[in-house]
Amino acid sequence: MESRTMHLRRIGLLAGCTALVLTLTAAATAQARPGHHPPRDAARHTLPAKDGWASAGAGTTGGAAAEAARVFTVTDWDGFRAALAVEGTAPRIIKVKGTVDAVAEGCDAFAAPGYDFDAYLEKYSPENWGRETDLSAEPDESPEGLRRASAARQDLAVKVEVPSNTTIIGVGRDAGLKGASLQIKGVDNVIVRNLTFESPVDCFPQWDPTDGDTGNWNSEYDSAVVYGSTHVWLDHNTFTDGDHPDSAAPTYFGMLYQQHDGQLDVVRGADFVTASWNVFTEHDKTILIGNSDSESTAAGDRGHLKVTFHHNLFKNLVERAPRVRFGQVDVYNNHFVAGEDYAYSFGVGKESQLVAEHNAFTLPDGVSAANVLKRWNDAPLTAAHNRVNGRTVDLIAVHNAEIPEKTLRSGAGWTPSLRTKVLPAWAVPFAVDHGAGAGRLR
Numbered sequence: 001m002e003s004r005t006m007h008l009r010r011i012g013l014l015a016g017c018t019a020l021v022l023t024l025t026a027a028a029t030a031q032a033r034p035g036h037h038p039p040r041d042a043a044r045h046t047l048p049a050k051d052g053w054a055s056a057g058a059g060t061t062g063g064a065a066a067e068a069a070r071v072f073t074v075t076d077w078d079g080f081r082a083a084l085a086v087e088g089t090a091p092r093i094i095k096v097k098g099t100v101d102a103v104a105e106g107c108d109a110f111a112a113p114g115y116d117f118d119a120y121l122e123k124y125s126p127e128n129w130g131r132e133t134d135l136s137a138e139p140d141e142s143p144e145g146l147r148r149a150s151a152a153r154q155d156l157a158v159k160v161e162v163p164s165n166t167t168i169i170g171v172g173r174d175a176g177l178k179g180a181s182l183q184i185k186g187v188d189n190v191i192v193r194n195l196t197f198e199s200p201v202d203c204f205p206q207w208d209p210t211d212g213d214t215g216n217w218n219s220e221y222d223s224a225v226v227y228g229s230t231h232v233w234l235d236h237n238t239f240t241d242g243d244h245p246d247s248a249a250p251t252y253f254g255m256l257y258q259q260h261d262g263q264l265d266v267v268r269g270a271d272f273v274t275a276s277w278n279v280f281t282e283h284d285k286t287i288l289i290g291n292s293d294s295e296s297t298a299a300g301d302r303g304h305l306k307v308t309f310h311h312n313l314f315k316n317l318v319e320r321a322p323r324v325r326f327g328q329v330d331v332y333n334n335h336f337v338a339g340e341d342y343a344y345s346f347g348v349g350k351e352s353q354l355v356a357e358h359n360a361f362t363l364p365d366g367v368s369a370a371n372v373l374k375r376w377n378d379a380p381l382t383a384a385h386n387r388v389n390g391r392t393v394d395l396i397a398v399h400n401a402e403i404p405e406k407t408l409r410s411g412a413g414w415t416p417s418l419r420t421k422v423l424p425a426w427a428v429p430f431a432v433d434h435g436a437g438a439g440r441l442r
Contacts, residue, residue: 052274052308062191290325323347
């Protein structure tokens with residue numbers, strides 16, 4: 001039987017561990033430089049020094065220095081678009097109050113005259129169309145042509161371009177964007193914080209009978225796309241499928257009628273991105289770093305795509321958290337909670353240089369730690385000090401032991417230096433689960 005002295009010592013140790021987690025969590029979520037007291041208005045916060053790749057060089061300040069005339073508070077989609085469209089790239093701040101819905105009128109508002117989904121299904125069913133010819137040559141008046149026209153209307157309505165030197169921030173605990181696609185394209189110095197993104201629903205997915213052996217439905221619209229841009233900080237946001245989870249989608253032609261694309265893409269030579277204290281949940285193909293293996297895009301991606309993910313919660317996702325090509329991607333102090341449809345977390349792609357350290361994984365019974373990594377191409381990675389279900393696991397070793405035909409090599413070839421306080425992996429679940437996501441900005 002445990003003595004009273006030993007019992008008290010054990011309680012003291014546990015209390016000390018809890019205190020350490022609370023202290024480190026508070027320090028990390030405060031996100032301020034040592035000795036620096038941030039302004040009370042979170043809209044004027046800047047990315048702290050050494051906080052991931054987005055702190056490289058000149059750092060990321062967004063619209064922190066905006067004059068009063070360039071600070072906008074918006075409550076609807078028209079107001080949000082108008083604030084983004086204000087001329088010039090001088091610093092601007094856009095404060096979002098409540099849920100701003102980009103598709104409040106529903107999918108019917110985008111349908112081109114004459115578009116009929118039942119007619120589309122009838123004409124392009126495998127029984128009538130087959131599986132050897134795609135639909136790219138279909139004329140404008142065909143069901144596919146009318147689908148294209150409808151999709152173009154939605155594209156114009158839900159995508160918005162974010163200018164340089166902009167901060168977009170949710171006010172309070174319930175701010176968000178629904179059905180919108182932020183295009184952070186060809187710009188520099190952008191901050192997006194404290195927003196719940198409900199994934200855009202593609203009202204008009206395209207059937208491609210030649211995609212794979214059985215054909216597939218392909219959809220558009222990511223919640224946020226960082227395309228050829230630099231110095232972008234995404235912090236304390238929640239990315240979710242909300243009222244339209246894939247599990248509720250119907251099946252046509254034997255395939256899931258997929259109406260979602262990704263939650264976050266970093267592509268086309270984008271660089272210096274930090275994603276911190278976000279929640280990514282209830283999604284299939286979640287995050288893509290580098291969108292193609294082709295040499296036409298590789299030339300612009302090599303030497304770029306430097307991204308940091310820290311203190312994010314990845315919950316009930318299927319795959320791509322993230323899937324990486326080319327980039328030096330640092331993934332540390334994140335909590336991965338797998339659901340029943342879990343496929344993998346880290347996709348090791350062409351010429352990727354992934355470093356995954358001090359992360360925690362909570363996997364359901366019957367799911368092996370070997371599934372955390374998936375090799376798409378032969379590229380070395382670093383994966384150290386990670387814990388799975390409370391135990392330290394060498395993710396590369398267990399993967400290679402169970403999936404020897406897809407052997408992974410250790411050693412990404414670089415060492416991250418732009419990190420905030422690094423928690424031990426055992427402390428990550430408590431810190432992240434209690435600090436990540438929209439509405440928890442301190």
